[in-house]
Amino acid sequence: MENQHQIAVVTGSSTGIGFETSLLLARNGFYTYATMRDTTKSKNFEKIVVNENLPLEVLYLDVDKSDSVKKAINKILEKNGKIDVLINNAGYGLFGALEDMSIEGIKEQFETNLFGTIRTIKEVLPIMRNQKKGIIVNISSMSGIVGIPATSIYVSTKYALEGLSESMSYELEQYGIKVILIEPGVIKTNFVSNIKFPDIMDSISSQALLANNDSLDARSGTDSGRKKNLSSYSVTVDKFLSHYYPAINKGPLPKEVSNVILEAIKNVSISSESFFRYLVGEDAKSLAEAKKSMSDSELHKFISQNLL
Numbered sequence: 001m002e003n004q005h006q007i008a009v010v011t012g013s014s015t016g017i018g019f020e021t022s023l024l025l026a027r028n029g030f031y032t033y034a035t036m037r038d039t040t041k042s043k044n045f046e047k048i049v050v051n052e053n054l055p056l057e058v059l060y061l062d063v064d065k066s067d068s069v070k071k072a073i074n075k076i077l078e079k080n081g082k083i084d085v086l087i088n089n090a091g092y093g094l095f096g097a098l099e100d101m102s103i104e105g106i107k108e109q110f111e112t113n114l115f116g117t118i119r120t121i122k123e124v125l126p127i128m129r130n131q132k133k134g135i136i137v138n139i140s141s142m143s144g145i146v147g148i149p150a151t152s153i154y155v156s157t158k159y160a161l162e163g164l165s166e167s168m169s170y171e172l173e174q175y176g177i178k179v180i181l182i183e184p185g186v187i188k189t190n191f192v193s194n195i196k197f198p199d200i201m202d203s204i205s206s207q208a209l210l211a212n213n214d215s216l217d218a219r220s221g222t223d224s225g226r227k228k229n230l231s232s233y234s235v236t237v238d239k240f241l242s243h244y245y246p247a248i249n250k251g252p253l254p255k256e257v258s259n260v261i262l263e264a265i266k267n268v269s270i271s272s273e274s275f276f277r278y279l280v281g282e283d284a285k286s287l288a289e290a291k292k293s294m295s296d297s298e299l300h301k302f303i304s305q306n307l308l
């Protein structure tokens with residue numbers, strides 16, 4: 001039954017971009033494995049899948065855990081004999097100043113955003129190489145194009161993803177495997193409530209949050225305003241967050257990203273190119289344009305003026 005379909009695997013499908021992308025792919029005829037690390041969150045899919053009779057299955061996959069990645073990919077292979085599309089979406093943001101962060105916290109951020117992606121790609125590659133066909137979509141960010149204040153480690157993971165994607169496309173080209181980078185700007189998802197801050201800051205963001213919109217405090221899930229600020233970088237981080245939090249409320253919905261992902265996958269099938277890059281959102285487009293047209297010092301001033 002599933003074999004009649006193209007087989008797609010999406011990581012981090014419980015919410016946001018992964019959730020919308022899994023639904024959109026299934027609605028467009030892909031037999032979609034919506035993977036997630038907490039399958040109790042599959043409730044979000046249940047009604048929709050039944051009502052619309054979608055070819056979508058939820059599967060446990062924690063990108064931080066090699067065993068779980070191996071098991072999930074093996075199960076999909078056993079059932080279908082192929083994987084056509086892999087979407088590496090699972091990720092979160094570690095925000096704050098570098099000096100405030102523990103090495104453990106930094107490693108955890110890389111574990112999910114970078115090594116989780118690498119781990120999943122490595123499991124899927126032998127399958128795609130044998131079938132001489134496949135599409136790998138990596139969800140990067142505008143944070144993979146320019147350095148953004150108060151997010152140096154998150155930015156580092158996305159820059160790494162960019163280099164990984166660009167470089168691996170050369171070795172994968174000969175096996176018909178295409179690589180796509182998706183670079184969204186600020187998107188209105190649970191991303192904001194899942195942001196981690198270093199302990200010393202303990203959600204330093206309150207001032208910025210409260211200054212702009214009380215309801216944002218609930219979104220961030222913090223009571224930081226009441227905590228003592230021990231960071232030497234609180235002013236910088238707060239300044240950045242005073243721009244960032246309001247931007248989220250005005251940001252596009254994750255559907256906008258999933259539409260671009262689907263379009264990108266369709267384009268790949270009709271193109272002889274092996275590497276593709278797609279920006280999503282006006283903010284991402286204007287930052288990418290600024291990076292291209294400005295000198296490093298002009299860009300530095302531009303970012304400082306706009307985000308600090």
Ligand SMILES: NC(=O)c1ccc[n+]([C@@H]2O[C@H](COP(=O)([O-])OP(=O)(O)OC[C@H]3O[C@@H](n4cnc5c(N)ncnc54)[C@H](OP(=O)(O)O)[C@@H]3O)[C@@H](O)[C@H]2O)c1
Nearest residue numbers: 012014015016017062063089090091141186187189190191
């Ligand atoms: N929202 C934005 O502004 C934005 C902008 C650019 C790029 N992005 C990127 O888009 C991707 C999706 O984020 P989103 O905006 O949709 O945020 P989100 O709603 O918070 O979704 C993140 C997803 O990743 C999952 N995840 C986290 N760690 C995981 C792990 N170890 N194993 C498996 N799944 C894991 C989460 O699962 P749980 O539900 O279990 O936590 C959730 O399903 C991320 O890579 C993010 O960096 C987001």
